[in-house]
Amino acid sequence: MTTARDLAIVALDTASAKPVEQGDLSLALAGAEVFDLIEARALVLDDDRIVPSAPSPTGDRLLDEAAAALVRQEPYESIEDWLWRRGRGLSAAYVDDLERIGLTTRARGRRIPLRTGRTELVDSAARREAEERWTAGEPVLTALAAAAGFHDQPADGAEDLAGGTAATVLAAVGDALQELEAVRQRKVIEDAAFDNVWRGF
Template sequence: MPELNLTHELVLLAYDDQGVNRLGTPNLDQGLGGALLLELALAGRVEVTDGRLAVADPTPTGQPLLDEALVRIRTESRPRRPQDWITRLGRGLREQVLDELVAAGVLRREAGRVLGVFPRTRFPSRTGAEPVVETEARQRMRTAVTTDGPVDPRTAALIGLTRALDLHRKVFRDLPKEQVARRIAEIGAGDWASAATRRAVQETQMAIITATSTAAIIATTTVS
């Protein structure tokens, strides 16, 4: 199985056992764009300077999705905010990530129709049970939230990502809300990465919150 990253883990957490996206398309797309930036930040490839995203190291990571994003950021004509990049990178990314999970044998693609009329594609687990990689991600996050020990950078970033998307309420729904909120705040403020990386992660998380909130307002206004 190829190396999976935060984009794959986010998709697995967002889709239920029936293979349906429960996070919502706009939110998941924004989250996936943010997940790419978080991975690049953790790898030391990007940083935030004066509110703009910049490439700190152009060396390829070896992961196609990350390297494609890195090239786009490096060759952009002018510096842009993290919020701009999560929107740009999120377009069409969900389909790419799902394709990779299907190719890796984690999910399967099921094409069908709702009420025999409207086309719908679902992405349930290949085995019918929760994918092992999703279970592992959930266990890492749960251990981090229920203990006071050190948290590895990728798990800390994944927890922050789910918090920015309000997905943590579903991931930790069986745990006391006060405990989860306190521990997530501690993890966010913890010394789990370099100052530059933490700043890039925090900026990306705030950008996700802003982008998803804006999308929700636009959707509400359009419907009204």
């Protein structure tokens, strides 16, 4: 399993207690894919630029799709640009894929936290593996969950990720999430101002 898929599983598993914003999770999933593609040797980082390597199948449909989507011309793409481009609708894509491969099932009477509809995880080796990483406090997984807003980052986990590639990717995820929140806040202010104008008539 990949970090991105494990993150999607954990998000579904914990969302009844702490709902997840689709946009936040999508950006975190795109960040998780960067980690997975680094591990698969499909890319390397040059400062904050994503430099693709020769493509090779990873065995994961969405991760192969991500690898195929990498910009292969200089000056290449920044991590944050990748997060915005790849992250669009990514949480829904992972929920769909979990259902496609039989890791979730439709349920009645429960509201799905990530999109319109109802779903729940089934007992599976993939779910148990994700839960093991989660319970063990695997630093990258917990840091991405904290960034997406459904987990509190433990202090010792932050120390494990200080410096290097992990810190670069997580900083880009954090910056993108801050920008998304700023967009949301602007929209709230603009909507409130629009409502005030109409009240004046």
